[in-house]
Amino acid sequence: MMDQPSMRELVEAVRDFIERNAMPELKGHTAFHARVAANALSIVARELELGPKSAAEERTRLVALLGHDGTLEELNRELCKRIRSGAFDLGTPGLADHLATTTREKVLIDQPGYSGLRRG
């Protein structure tokens, strides 16, 4: 077991340092890139919090949809193949719900303020 602080606390500490201490000293393009860097760390912090549960539930849904086990990446590759071949389409039971839920949880990590989340 690692000592404290947690991964999330460390990442948030670096982000807060960029935003509160570094950014006021920067200007122009470097200041803009510092903001982008801080946002990237916010994505990491949210993924540390939400990612494991989202991924486990995504995998459970994929196993049910596809009828066999595998890693998350293997299952997603298989799902892509089935959609591409036409074996799966919007009429496939559970597919639309799976894609809507999975996508929603990805955006909650990447960009929780995104307008598309409010329209579901």
Added chain:
Amino acid sequence: MADFQQDLECALGMRVERLVRLSGGASQETWSFDGVGESETLPLILRRAPAGVPRTTGIPLSTEAAAIEAARAEGVKAPRVRLVLGDADGVGPGYVMDRLPGETIARKILRDDAFASVRPKLAYQCGEILARIHKVDPAPLAHLLPVVDGPAQLRAYRDTYDTFDYPHPVFELAFQWLEPRMQAGARHTLVHGDFRHGNLLISPDGLEAALDWELAHIGDPLEDIGWVCTNSWRFGAAEKVVGGFGDLPDLLKGYEDAGGGRIDREQVRTWIVYGSLKWGIMCQKMYHGFLADRSVERAAIGRRSSETEIDLVNLIIGGKL
């Protein structure tokens, strides 16, 4: 002083003052300057490709100038081209055009009080300008511009997506949904190719000009309508389908009134889906660029793919525009 300033003064026959680089990548630059002649001073813009740097995207700058002038002849608001630079001019391939007043930054246009009264008119004006672009006779441009219709674009983006070799089930669903809906043999017209915030010059009086014609081509005119309605260009104002400032019926009314013909809302949906898919694949392309240059900005844009995926879910599964 830029190393090409004297050559530019010779080519233009004017003194060049207040020359400032505005933007641009390695293969293309945009400069602002004043051209000072004996009787007048003109606010001008130079677009140039530095000598010896091959252009990686878009059409040649001289073709861009030709497309702008063809569009202006049809009544399209776009900056007047004053001079197309030849090889002998020593400035590099490029052209000089008028610098018009207005704003291109979406956040200002969508939020500043100065634009509050003009915002409700912009969708109609976008429709008018697009109708005029699409009425340009494509024949004289046909030997200059690439012909890329809907099915050809979809194939090209499928090829790009395949090179990533990474699964995106929502992109697969979007391809499956689009393939039967994007028909070959639809109308072939001049298409601006990048008609969205950033390239729309807007003043408190209205839409002043369509800028940045480097992706102009011959193709399906619905592409331009779908692109300006793609949610990523609404900057958070998702309920305002056109650029975050207007409603689709207003755009379609302006389009029809200006002689562009009647457009069906479901056809627009097809091209908004295409716009979201295209931007999603472009985001992943940014990630692959990051692998080469380690830019934190490109890395972060890679994670914007999911915004296009939720837009695709809302469009295809949710029935929203």
